[in-house]
Amino acid sequence: MHCYVTVGPEWLAILAALQGDSESEAVAQELQDRYVTIYRNALAPFSSLPPRELQRRCVAIIGAAEALGRELFRGRLDEPAAATTLASLIVAWLS
Known part of the structure; x- marks a missing residue:
């Protein structure tokens, strides 16, 4: 959550800009894929989930983090609560 706070509300504009055309969407997808890989590799030692299931859950975790980041910028929750x-x-x- 600290990354979202560090980047600031501009993060939402960056995400919106990346959804403007197919090339930008490809860049956005590549970024998401990289984040999923980072999360999956970091969490794998702590999970007994099958690799494909862990991959799916990491996609969902990133989606949840983005939604919580939006709530931060809207002032609906603070960083400790989001984290x-x-x-x-x-x-x-x-688990």
Whole structure:
């Protein structure tokens, strides 16, 4: 969540800009794929999930992180609450 706070509300504009055309969407997808790989590799030692299931859950975790980031920028929750929420989701999904 700290990354979202560090980038600031511009992050939402960056995401929107990447959805403007097929080339930009390809870049956005590549970024998401990289984040999923980072999360999957970091979480794999702590999970007994089959690799494909862990991959899917990492996609969902990133989606949840993005949604929580939007809530941060809208002032609907603070960084500690967003981080706690995301952490609880990750722990629950790896159990």
